[in-house]
Amino acid sequence: MDMPTTTKKKLGIKEKYALMTRGLDWETTYQPMDKVFPYAKFEGIKIHDWDKWEDPFRLTMDAYWKYQAEKERKLYAILDAFNQNNGHLGITDARYVNTLKLFLNGISPLEYMAHRGFAHVGRQFPGVGPRVACQMQSLDEMRHAQTQIHSMSNYNRYYNGFHSFPEMLQKVWYMSVPRSFFDDAYTSGPFEFMVAIGFSFEYVLTNLLFVPFVSGAAYNGDMGAMTFGFSAQSDEARHMTLGLECIRFMLEQDPDNIPIVQKWIDKWTWRGIRVLTLVAMMMDYMLPKKVMSWKEAWEIYFEENATALFNDLARYGIKMPDCAKQALIDKEHISHQAWATFYQYSAVSNFHGWLPSSEEMDWLSAKYPDTFDQYYRPRFEHWAKEAAEGRRFYNTTLPQLCQVCQIPMIFTEPTDPTQICYRESEFEGDKYHFCSDHCKNIFDDEPEKYVQAWLPVQQIYQGNCFMPDADPTKPDFNPIEEVLRYYNLQNGRDNMDYVGSEDEANFRAWRQTSTQN
């Protein structure tokens, strides 16, 4: 039989889109749809008509490959040039490299988890529209993990602390903060995952993560990290529209969905804000050349943008999460509290800690006129004096952690910056502790989930964070050294103060040989 020759040679964009997305779906007959999509209903979200889903971006897979391949070519050309020209010697100062360690260890593996999460929900939604969109986002997230790892791998040849990031994500104490955030989202149902990651993180909070890191890279001469940021930007725009469409769709499908969605927005905005504490300290303390203060970033990207967003969502009956009120107060404090934490625990961290210089403290005073001099400068000046007298302060006792965000209990009462905020719940005869009302509320809503938290401090004390050959009964057993060995953290190289580190000495020497004979 001859092939018909009169058909159109090329499909129109609209036709092609319809065939390659919606046209791929079918109603199953051998198995009931409820068995094919077993996760679609248990969360209580009611969807009556999946066809009402409006595809937020009309992209087919073939076009997707084409765009992404073009972006990859540009990115890797720039990365090659940066690496071959020893671009790392052009950064402001090797302290900057520690922000990359934080990113590679704490953020890039989350991109990979986002890939897994979106692949999972991209399988589980009964509607084909969100399924296709989630599959594309899943591929984006994989690409982000890869490009970030590639662009930072060059630093691994010259600097300490980059060598074992996948392993460290599973083991190092503070890594349980970003890891548990994503594990929490990933182990929820598909709708909660979309509110958690698709909306709360990718829409409400994403600028607070990426703008500081990418601008920080640009300000500090790191063209490699800057370029992966730009290469991810158009993907991020797509992710934001997907997150928002998902919220709109759930809210329009059934009024019973509104309280469930509101609860998830409240929970995940707070979970995200707590994780962003790491970004806050990065902006205020770790960038040698600073972009803006955390407080300023918060005001622009949360207070202005999110207020406008929640005003828009008001017509659906959604309101700004209550936790925003506490975040408004906390913006004056969290960066200082977090950096003070990493400074004192830098013997057990995989990046360096250091004290702000007197010029940097003046910058902090100017940016935080209501809090820095009163509450935080005395602490840093005291440590500077101690360090100058040969007593650099290393805290070697393990801290109490919040059961939900897993951050040490470093945060203060919203009404009193000199008082640690203690909250407590009892469940099935055991006590649980929290850093805030919002973390306590999250626990109280689903205690069975959070009693499983792998809290690093509790795990160390149970003896679960030593190598198999470690013998705690030996008289010379040093628990801290043994925990570092378990972390695969090179004691004396990856950790401790930046001043006196190999990174500092090497950077100085290499920069000198690159500019002088």
Next chain:
Amino acid sequence: MPVKAIKDYPLRVADSVDKFHGNIMLFVGWDQHLMFCAPFAWALPPAMRFGDLIEGIFPASFGAHPDFALIDWSKVEWLKSGKPWAPDVNKSLAENGLGHKDCLRFRTPGLCGIKGSGS
């Protein structure tokens, strides 16, 4: 509220007392001394004398603070789960009613951190 799940959701407590080899976890924070960024956590034998906690454990953990040497322990005010509490230093942790994951705070009147800043 119970977790919404597609099947039975067993209770898996990751830090129940039976996992600590006979010890209990105890958390202690020193109010207005935020140079120590968070309260401390220890796993301790419940038979330990409360006074040994102060004399044997605290110095290595809190001793770096210039106020520590100035503490008059007879005047220290204790809180347990946020409520006033009075320990007997010669009794054990268990005899003082301390159980797994109890949280204590102490206040040292007149000592308010570095330059009175609460640090």
